[in-house]
Amino acid sequence: MSAIPSRLQGGIYVALGANLASAVGPPRRTLEEALARIRRADVEVLDVSPWYETRPMDDRDQPRYVNGIAEVATERDPEALLELLHDIEEGLGRQRRLRWESRTVDLDLIDYRGLESTGPSPVLPHPGVAERLFVLLPLKDVAPAWRHPATGQPIDCLIQALPRRDGDIERLAP
Secondary structure, X not given: OOOOOOOOOOOEEEEEEEOOOEOOXXXXXXXXXXXXXXXXXXXXXXEEOOOEEEOOHHHOOOXXXXXEEEEEEOOOOXXXXXXXXXXXXXXXXXXXXXXXXXXXXXXXXXXXXXXXXXXXXXXXXXXXXXXXXXXXXHHHHHOOOOEOOOOOOEHHHHHHHOOOOOXXXXXXXX
8 A cells, every 4th residue: 555645744653463353354354444443533544564464473372463554643642542542452352361362453553753652651662663573574664764763773674683484474465
């Protein structure tokens, strides 16, 4: 998908992921519905990466995930945006029980215009961004010049630093 002009400033990145079907359908359809709900909440979706299929973290015995990144623009502050994302997750059947469990949808605020915050919520940039290929590869698709706000490292360096195995991540057809 190509970027569209906005009256609002972008530079806000939301990671989307799912590996279980929801009431609206399989993971990819659920993520598309999450994007539609974000748009209906007066948040402009400026760009969306291709979808990727990824192996679960730590080789957990779970279905593979579908992941992507959206660049958005909004007048909401980071806390209000994260609250909206959590409301959308809940509306799509997300139940928070265990860390890294299978889920119908996961929406994470990765970066909010380079803001650094240690919390309490949200922590920015997202604390796991530099260790997650399933976030970095789609992020590079929408923001090829992105740099980690805290370290200044370019996205290419972060990607190259991560170990990779065959089948870890595959770009899906449109």
